[in-house]
Amino acid sequence: MSFKYQVIKDTDNRFVLPQVGDMNCKVVAFLNDELNDGTDEKLWQQAAQSASYPGVTHVFLMPDTHLGYGVPIGGVVPGRGGSVQRIRDAVRALVHPGGRGVLRPEPHREGHLQGGSADGVTRGWEPLHRDAG
Numbered sequence: 001m002s003f004k005y006q007v008i009k010d011t012d013n014r015f016v017l018p019q020v021g022d023m024n025c026k027v028v029a030f031l032n033d034e035l036n037d038g039t040d041e042k043l044w045q046q047a048a049q050s051a052s053y054p055g056v057t058h059v060f061l062m063p064d065t066h067l068g069y070g071v072p073i074g075g076v077v078p079g080r081g082g083s084v085q086r087i088r089d090a091v092r093a094l095v096h097p098g099g100r101g102v103l104r105p106e107p108h109r110e111g112h113l114q115g116g117s118a119d120g121v122t123r124g125w126e127p128l129h130r131d132a133g
Contacts, residue, residue, distance in 0.1 A: 003044035029061035
């Protein structure tokens with residue numbers, strides 16, 4: 001079944017994949033025409049699969065969405081009661097923290113943890129693995 005060709009333009013900057021098959025909810029993508037044209041079938045298949053996980057109540061795709069692990073990168077997948085943790089418990093690895101790696105907090109001088117950024121550059125965070133090169 002092709003999901004990409006079931007997507008309907010809802011507004012100038014929003015496309016919707018209606019609830020079909022085993023999906024628990026529709027998929028709402030915040031994309032303009034150009035970004036939507038750049039998506040492929042695999043992304044929409046992954047979004048539909050995400051909408052089929054137990055407990056999922058919504059699936060939202062942000063403008064930077066692309067194929068990920070379990071759910072699309074740039075996807076937001078809340079569940080019943082607003083708890084992503086419950087969904088994660090039900091389906092292992094449902095939420096992937098980022099496309100570049102997993103972050104590990106590094107203690108600050110006084111033993112407190114400081115915030116960081118997804119690229120691991122901001123003080124206080126160190127990536128678990130670094131890109132080669």
